[in-house]
Amino acid sequence: MTEIIRSLADLSGRYDALFCDLWGCLHNGVTPFPAAVAALQGFRANGGKVVLVTNAPRPKSSVVKQLDAMGLPRDTWDDVATSGDATQAAMLSGAAGPRVYHIGAPKDEPFFTDFEQDLAHLVARADITRVPLDQATGVICTGLADDLTETPQDYRGKLLMAKTKGLKLLCANPDIIVDMGDKRLYCAGALAKAYEDMGGESLYYGKPHPPIYDLARRRLGLDDARILCVGDGIHTDVQGGVAEGLDTLFVTGGIAAHEFGPDFDNPDNDLLQAWLQGHQLSATYAIGYLR
Template structure:
C-alpha cells in the first residue's frame, strides 16, 4: 500500500505548481458555510504562485453557482475560473435534443436545461432518455425511493445522463445523497449511464482549457495539482489525468484518517484510497496555507 505524503499546509508545495484544480463542496465549504482557512490558502496561491480553477460536480452551470459561493462567503479572489459538471453535461444534452427527457432533480437545477431546446416527459414511458441532477428532495429521500420508477426505464434501455457524479456530500453536519447515487442504482438495475463530471474526461478537458487561458500557454501537467475530498471523483479523476492530487481526508470520511495526535494519518488516508484502488500524492485533513 502506497502511503500519501502528509501535507498539513499547501504552502509547503505551492511553488511546485502553476495551477490548482480545486474541488468546491467538501474543500472550501460544506453547503452551509465556507471555511476561511481553505479560502485563504487559495487566495495566497492566486496572489503569489499561479491560478486556481474551481472544478465542481455541481449539476448547474458555473455562472449559476457563483451566487451560491458568494452567499456562503467564498471570496471571489480565491479563484480565477470555475468549471462545473453542469457545464460539461450541457454538451452531452445538446447532442440528444430534443429528447424528450425525463428529468429527475430539484427545481433549483433547472438552469442546466435553459437554451438547449429540449422537450420533457413525465416519466420513463414517454422519454427518449433520462437526465438526473440529484434527488427531488435530498433532505428526506434516498436512492431506493426511485427504484420502482427506474425499473421500467432500465427495461426500455433508456440512457441516463447524470449531471452530478458525486454519491454523497456533507451539508452542514448531515450527509446527503447526490445524483451519482441514483446513477449507481440505475446501473445496478442494468441501465446505461453517461457522466461528464469528475472523474470523467470532459470536465477536465474544460478545466485545463481554462487553465491554459489563464496561463497564456499550454499547461505543464507536472505543475498542476488537483485538490478534493471525493475518492471516486476527485482522486480517481486526477489519477486518470496523470495529475498530482491532494486528498482532503475529512468531512464525508469522518475521522477515518485522523491520527491519535489529531493530525492526518497517512495510513488511514491510504486505506480510504485503497478501497477504491486509487492513490494520491498528498493527504491532509483540510486545506490550509
C-alpha cells in the same frame, strides 16, 4: 507513498494551477472554510490560477451565485467548471435524444435555462424538449427532488420504467453522497448507480470522468500547465486526477475524516496509507484540511 503536508504553501512553486473541489474542501454546503479560502488566496497572490472543479449539477452561473451568497470571496478563484456544464454540453449534443425527462430538484432548473457562452454554438442548433417519462428518449438526472427526505429507493419505479424503455440516464453529478453541515444527503450518482444495478445505462460527465477535466482545461487557458487536483473525494477528486495524469492533494478531513484517527486536522499516516491501499489508489499528497 502519499506525503502528508501541513499547508498548501508547502508546495509553493511546484504548480501553476489548481483544480480545486468545493464541497467538503472549500465549504460545507453552508459556509466557507476560512483557512481554505486563505490558502487559495495565497496561491493566487503568488501567481497561481485556481479553477473550481465541482460535481454540482447546475451551470457555472448558478454555482457562482451560490458561492457569492455563501460569502466566498471572488479573489479565491479564477474560473469555475461544473459537472452541470459538462452534462449540458452532452445533452445539447444529443446524448439523451431530443425529448428528455428530468429527475431533480427545483433548485436545479437553471440546468435547462442558463448556458455559458462556450456552449452557445450547441444551444443554437439544439432542439431539446422536456417531456413526461413515458414520452422520453432519455433521462437527465441532476439529483433527488428532495434530498433532505428522499433516498434512491423512492425512485425505483421511475428507474425501472426508464430501464424498460431502454433510456440512457445522463448523470449530472457522479457523487453518491455529500455532507451538508452535519447531515448526509444522497446525490445524483446514487440514482445513476441504482439504475446501473438494475441493468440501465448511466453516462457520467463530472469527476472522475474525462468531460469535466477537458472543460476545466479549456477554462484554465494555460498550455502545459503544472496542475494539482485538490479534493476530499477518493473516487472523484483523487481517482479523476490520477486518470488524467495529474498530481493530487487528498483532503482527509472531508467526507472520509473518520477513517484517519480522532484528530481530523492531523491524519494518522499508517491509517491513511492502509486506507489508500485498500482503495487501490494513491494521492501525491494528503492534508487534514485545506489551509
